[in-house]
Amino acid sequence: MTPDSSKSRNLVNSFTFTAELNHKPKLNGDHALFLRITADRKIKRIYTGFDIPKKDWNPIKKTVRRTYPLYKQLNERLIELKGEATTIKAEVKGATAVVVIDHMKGKYQTSFFAFADNFIEKQAYNTSRNVRTEVNKFKEYIKNDSLVFTDITTPTLYTYHEWLIKTKGNSLNTANKGLSKLRTVIGRAIEEGLLKRQDNPFLGFKMKEAKPERIRLTEEELQAFIGVDLPEDSLIWHTRNYWLFAYYTAGVRFSDVSCLKWENIVNGRLSYVMRKTQHVIQQEHTIQIPKQAEAILCHYRKPDTKPKDYLFPILSGKRDYTTEAELLKEISRKNALINKYLKTICLKAGIPKDLSFHSARHTFADLGRRKIKDVYAISKLLRHSKINITENYLKDFDTEVTDQALDTLFG
CATH class of the missing domain: 1.10.443.10 (Intergrase catalytic core)
Structure with missing residues (x-):
């Protein structure tokens, strides 16, 4: 084997995985957090589903600072992403940066509960509290922390709605409000391109009308x-x-x-x-x-x-x-x-x-x-x-x- 061929093979097998913050802020001022995959001197990026303020990013350590409330979860997610990318690179013969990203997208870019946590963190207190309550109920029902958006189907929503009423003892009105909070999270995911509009499970879901519970004194x-x-x-x-x-x-x-x-x-x-x-x-x-x-x-x-x-x-x-x-x-x-x-x-x-x-x-x-x-x-x-x-x-x-x-x- 010649020195040149050995050098060439090392280049082909050269992969690096680095977390980075998009330099361009979104409308709300936060910056998208990406995993950058470099292979054969070609760079590809995969969106983690999280956005954070620039001040909460450590550009030297490539980690989320402790000043961000969910810093532990985000840093753990970055480690998981790097581990997943490394595994795919090792298991898929001839993997390129594009191939690695294609394998990762289905698992992480559409993770419902990870996205919901990030969404909740950015809301005002009352909205955050109300959405968190409903997401936790949904998690209790699903019993799958790694649920992806495409796993949530219209039949899933109907059976969950029934579970809220029969098992949790929610009124029809309360159950409807709970589903509307989930619809808000899914709607935001669609806006951010994590789920196609035609895959929205709420398109085929029709809530039963509930008369508002307006208790008053005579x-x-x-x-x-x-x-x-x-x-x-x-x-x-x-x-x-x-x-x-x-x-x-x-x-x-x-x-x-x-x-x-x-x-x-x-x-x-x-x-x-x-x-x-x-x-x-x-x-x-x-x-x-x-x-x-x-x-x-x-x-x-x-x-x-x-x-x-x-x-x-x-x-x-x-x-x-x-x-x-x-x-x-x-x-x-x-x-x-x-x-x-x-x-x-x-x-x-x-x-x-x-x-x-x-x-x-x-x-x-x-x-x-x-x-x-x-x-x-x-x-x-x-x-x-x-x-x-x-x-x-x-x-x-x-x-x-x-x-x-x-x-x-x-x-």
Whole structure:
């Protein structure tokens, strides 16, 4: 064998596998993470399915820095990718960089749970929490951590939907919401080219319509709720105050009630920007404070109250919520606790309903349309962007009204 032929053979068998970050950022500012395969001086790249900020990449060590929340998982994934590429190179005779990539694509580029983890990490706290819950349910059902997108078929979705209802005890509405979260993840994968649009399993999946579960109090139940004897200044007493304040101020959401400060009250009016839409619409909502709501505020207004103090002692005024995620996590925790106390109040009042804080909004909408009889006014009070949203919101309460109308006519 001549020196030249030996040198040539070494070149043919020369493979290197290196992790690298795409120099061009995506629209959200993150950079795609690739495995670069070099063979015979030719370079090919395979997308790992992950994007990270440039500051979280160590260009010297070719690893994800500890500053990135999922750095362990991503670095482990890079090691797995390199190991897979090395195995393919050894097992496939005459393998080139293209051949190695073709063998790898099916296994890693369409890994559902790996992609879902990355997707979840980039979402706002509430979205992240909700999607994570549904992905974990799906993982429990599938029992296959290495599931790829093409393994998820329309029949898979139907059997999973049935499992959610029969095994997990989810309502039809809850099961539908769970599937919609999975559809969001799959939709993003399609946008990023990891799954062909024609292979979307949701194209052939039709959810059964579920009537929204809008629990609210009747006028009689509301009076019973108000009349329950509770120890003053107890947590359960405060809970009722929060709920009634939300009801009297046209169904203010818990996330808003939690964050209201005394500076939001000016000249007998409550003015605030809704947290639910603050990233889209910065419009301030203002409403006159009814005397019933003002009576509740009297319990919390102190001589030394400052404008920046919270209206209610739901969140700690001494704690600095440095990140939005930290704040939302605390709001979620307090919401769960208050919903628990609301159920206790209903039990004491003899109200057989699974009341939640959001029920204050439903109660206002239902009792409001009975007394006001002006959908436009109710729409504005509920802060709906379009009147048809209010109409759809109210139509779920119509059965009782039509039944009463017939009773009045023929009863």
